[in-house]
Amino acid sequence: MTSSFEPDRRRVLLGAAGAALGAALPLSGARAQELATTAEAQPDAAESDRIAAEFLGGVAPLAEGLAMELPATADNPAAVPLRVHVTEALTEDLWCEELIILAELNPLPLACRYRFSAATGAADVALRLRLIRSMEVRALARLSDGRVLEARAAVEAGVGGCGM
Amino acid sequence: MSRPPRLWISSATPAKGEIIRVRVQIQHVMESGFRLDWNGAPLERNLLTRFEARLNETLLMEWEPGASISQNPYVEFAFAARESGTLRMLWLDDRGMRLEAEREIILSPA
Amino acid sequence: MIKRRSFLIGAAAGAGVLGLNGGRLLAAPSVLSSSVQLMPREGSGPRIVICGGGWGGLTAARHLREEIPEADVILLERNPFFWSCPMSNKWLIDVVDTAFLTHDMLAPAQAHGYKLVHCEITEIERDKKQVRTSRGVVDYDYLILSGGIRNDYEAWFGNDQTAIEQTRRNFPSAYIPSSEHIALKNKLKNFKGGVIVMTLPPPPHRCPPSPYERACLMAWHIKTNNIPGKILILDPKPRIAPIGAGYKAAFDELYPDIITHVPNARVKSVDPFNKRISTEAGDFDFDDAVLMPPHQASDLVWRADLIGKDAEGKPTGWADMHPRLYHANSDEDVYIVGDSMGAISPQFGHYPKSGHVANYIAKIVARNIAQRVRGEEVVAELPDNLCYMLVNGDPLEAISVEFLYDVGPDGLVRQTQIDIDVRTPDLMDEDFVWIKGMFDDFLV
Structure with missing residues (x-):
């Protein structure tokens, strides 16, 4: 057996390669859960309600006509699938102008805003939300005839961060 | 690690008026601006700021995502195919990233 | 030169038969004795024995020869030819043909100058730094176990x-x-x-x-x-x-x-x-x-007695190994590459047991062994992983997942997972580019 192939002093550079790689990597995915965050859940729906009122502009929302698909339990709070769509047929004379999604207790409740046009012919979107805790998700859609449609659903999110 | 947008459409040769479903996903960190690095310093916000989809020049949908949108943002929407043309999609982020994707849509004869 | 080598091989084989079998098998050709020395040492460098000629083992063999040209590299493989499990689902519906999956292993052995021996590994005697096979005994300075997995039917049926x-x-x-x-x-x-x-x-x-x-x-x-x-x-x-x-x-x-x-x-x-x-x-x-x-680690890891134990002292089923240097915790000269590898990090557990990771780790291990042989510092490196999965036969549409790794301030490896859920033909195209790159690395 040849022992001369053994290095005399075997120093291991642990971490050096890792640190270099880390700098180049996006901070994302599961490991994000380990990073400290200043994100804080909203104490209540007040901020969400304020944004909703601004969107409504005094119009009373209708509880029919906007469908929301949201799982009752979020396996992964960092990517909760959500689909929202206007159920009635949209035409060149009737379209959805604007649609907002509110994650009521997230630090910034306005998750996103969509705008469509008379050319779109549909208002049917899906996306993935990251949720800081269990909460209600709310969607409001304004049609070109002035009506505002509303849908809500609650989602149970497991404990732990959501990468926010 | 830059990869192109991944795009799926339900039909590239729809009948006139057919509702086409579109799914697109890009790789993006969606850094919320809330997180701290290992030294406790805030990580600079880098969110997708805008997505838009047009058929030729006609706007079909614009989207303004915020910090509540997941990493590697997934976008699904639908539109009525009323004319042939190029479906053009555009993504912008806080750091000036600009991504584009397009797909030809050709109406099938009735 | 040729004459001298022939003589030496004959001498070694003869010694094996006489010395270890006491002449019992004199009637049979001496190479049929499992106690004969498998192969004499060659080259001035270390002998590195690789058990398992799949994605990890073939990659390790090539890259060890490149990293350490003076090394005597022996690859032991039980199967008569290479069969790729990656892409084999696509082969089920004829997206690729059988010739796409099956490959000659002699060509890369010849191209890169390592020895390929088809045999069954029967014992791994780490105390003697030797491996017993159906074709004889082979000693090593470094050993790489790249045997993939075994089916743990015992979990269902006992014995x-x-x-x-x-x-x-x-x-x-x-x-x-x-x-x-x-x-x-x-x-x-x-x-x-x-x-x-x-x-x-x-x-x-x-x-x-x-x-x-x-x-x-x-x-x-x-x-x-x-x-x-x-x-x-x-x-x-x-x-x-x-x-x-x-x-x-x-x-x-x-x-x-x-x-x-x-x-x-x-x-x-x-x-x-x-x-x-x-x-x-x-x-x-x-x-x-x-x-x-x-699934659990291949027979090889069990034979080498390198299976980990959990808190209750039960076998984990996977190799007990250093998560950054890929050698056994109890034996620095034995490396574990590919699917047999044990847990890497409490955050995510195991690296994905994929051909991509086996190929990546094999290259790292080849570099790490070369660093040791040259007396240099051993640099710990991390893999990545990429999988394309076909979901539709016509059109050919695939989805994908990518895993990235880095090291946290606590020194633990962390995983970032990127799922691409939108099925598209371009992901299938990329899959073909990916596997061509892989095959070019270890089968050419």
Whole structure:
């Protein structure tokens, strides 16, 4: 057996390669859960309600006509699938102008805003939300005839961060 | 690690008026601006700021995502195919990233 | 030169027979003795023996020869030719042909100057730094175990060899290169209808997203041939993962009448004679099945006595190894490469057991051994992983998952997972580019 192939002093550079790689990597995915965050859940729906009122502009929302698909339990709070769509047929004379999604207790409740046009012919979107805790998700859609449609659903999110 | 947008459409040769479903996903960190690095310093916000989809020049949908949108943002929407043309999609982020994707849509004869 | 070498080989073989067998086998050719020295040492460098000529072993052999040109590299492999498990699901529906999966292993051995010996490994004697094989004994300075996985049928059947044989023969798992892949393909082609049950191994297992890919492609065959068949996926996990949303869309949209995914269906018992399976999500009868038992590290790691133990002292089933340097914790001269590797980090557990990771780790290990041989500092490196999974046969549309790794301030490896759930033809195109790059690395 040849022992001369053994290095005399075997120093291991642990971490050096890792640190270099880390700098180049996006901070994302599961490991994000380990990073400290200043994100804080909203104490209540007040901020969400304020944004909703601004969107409504005094119009009373209708509880029919906007469908929301949201799982009752979020396996992964960092990517909760959500689909929202206007159920009635949209035409060149009737379209959805604007649609907002509110994650009521997230630090910034306005998750996103969509705008469509008379050319779109549909208002049917899906996306993935990251949720800081269990909460209600709310969607409001304004049609070109002035009506505002509303849908809500609650989602149970497991404990732990959501990468926010 | 830059990869192109991944795009799926339900039909590239729809009948006139057919509702086409579109799914697109890009790789993006969606850094919320809330997180701290290992030294406790805030990580600079880098969110997708805008997505838009047009058929030729006609706007079909614009989207303004915020910090509540997941990493590697997934976008699904639908539109009525009323004319042939190029479906053009555009993504912008806080750091000036600009991504584009397009797909030809050709109406099938009735 | 030739004359001298012939003489030396003869001498060594002769010594083996006389010395170790006391002349008992004199009637047979001396090479047929398992006690003979397998091969004399060559070169001025270390001898590195690689057990297992799959994705990890073939890669290690080539890169060791490049990193350490003076090394004597011997690759021990039981199979007569190379069969790629990656892409083999696509082969089930003829997206690629058999020639795409099967490869000559002599060509890379010749091109890179390592020795390829087809044999069965019978014992690994680390105290003597030697490996016993069906072709003789071989000593080493460094040993690489790259044997992939073994099917842990014992988890279902204990030592009931009759039940194990019935299951393996009739409902092959086809997750290890063997006749099982061909049997599965024939089974699919001859399928006339009924319920096919597919049991998924509990994590960690080989190629995590691939059982769902197999379900999709079998369903595609069933759909396009109008066969009145259904596929029941019995999944021990609470949800489809990885690429869960992409797979769910494929199941719901492409195969709504064929595929049913049953979560939390950990297998409790299997009756391969009466075609019945009992799980935590209920009992199921089947007409045919792909019964994938739990996976564990290959026989080699067990033979080397390098399997880890959990807190209760029970075997983990996987190698007990350094998570950054890939050698056994109890033996720095023995490296574990590929699917047999043990847990890497408490954050995510194991590296995905994929050909990509085996190839990547093998290259790192080749560099690390070279650093040791040259007396240099050993640099710990991390892999990445990339999997493309075909979900539709026409058009060919794939989804994908990518894993990235880095090291946290606590020194632990962390994983970032990127699922691409939108099925597109360009991901399938990228898959072909990916595998060509892989094959060019270790099969040419």
